[in-house]
Amino acid sequence: MIEFRDVHKFYDKLHVIRGIDLSIARGEVVVICGPSGSGKSTLIRLVNQLEPLSRGDILVDGQSVASSRGRALRRLRSQIGFVFQQFNLYPHLTVEQNITLALRKVLGVVPEDATVRAVELLDRVGLADKRFAYPAQLSGGQQQRVAIARTLAMRPKILLFDEPTSALDPEMIGEVLAVMRELATSGITMVVVTHEMGFARELADRIVFIDQGVILENDKPVDFFLSPQHPRARQFLRQLLSPLHTAND
């Protein structure tokens, strides 16, 4: 479904992604983790060309991302849902309009049908009563659920999440994870950058650990958590599980 082939990314001279090869099958849920600055966000932003590739290629359903331009690129993007850490809802539009905008402008769905789909999805993420609210009137957890509904409205083949819960207060993480859990079991292909190791252990088919732009681990969750091969992965897990330990113990 997604195939990274010797992917590189430079920001000017800074070599951020350094030769990534990775295949993700249809319906797979892959969690990407790694230390801050390791290139996780950059890696998934390459998939829908929020950042252009520097070298290599990514195939999405066989279509080359590197050589997609204009209409083909927009079509590709409309089939890939992207959920941002900061939600990025449109503040001047209501919840319903946030969901229907791309439906109408990209897919050409007529307003009545778009509304029906929005109501359906708001129901699915438990926010049917917030249809006419503006983003500023919602809590962080509610905003992120609207953002997820907004991407689902496009009926994407792939969902990309960039730390969807790390901008949330702890008491709101659960409601977003609950929606993601439902999605993960629905059979859609998901790539999730997250530090929520509970989600990873329970729902991921595979965990990819990257550090400094290269993949160090690519395992089933049991193997990753019980017997990580690379010392840096072990250190990362140790810090994640008991954050008070220092880096060198």
Next chain:
Amino acid sequence: MGLDFTVVLRNLDYLLWGRLTDGELGGLLLTVVMAVSAGILSLALGIALAMVAWRCQASRKLLFLWAELIRGIPLIFVIFWLYFLVPALFGGGIPNALSVILALAWFSSAAIMHSVLAGLQSLPRSQYEAGIASGLAEHQVLCWILLPQALRNLIPSFVGLFASLIKDTSLAFIVNVPELTTVASQVNNRTQLFPTEIFLSIAAMYFVLCGVLSLAARAVCGPSSR
């Protein structure tokens, strides 16, 4: 010596709407009509230019140069040029008021372009990314996501620009368009005796007009911005 405002009251209808009953718009009403039409024209032109400048780096330099050029020329020159140029290009049938409106619109569009572009650039990049990621084309992101937010933020600055526009319509005096300043000086020439009363009164009219405008703007965008 006291001030005697009866001259203003006696000529009030002429000051307010000129020879409207004879089918010729004038006075304060013409001032408002000119300011509003120039405002709408310059808003449309300024927004369109800002959109072009936002989308295309190469055009931006050219447009900035053009805006710089306008900024370096006194408005009164532009009014003169159009006063002679527009009739020369389109024949004699163009009313003077229209050539002044075009001059004002052209002049203000540069300022509007600059503030709209700045408004677009001050929005977080994440808004653009959210739009692009959903498959929208760049111009759709601009029209449906960025512009509505930028324009809303710019209402206070547009009000300021519109107030200057109202005051700048008084320059139509030099090409003899019968707007408020022109009719006031006609009344003054006719009566000779009360220049202070007349010009104090029209100053008050300009002041009230601009004041009402900014109050209205505050009433409209006050609750949403706080």
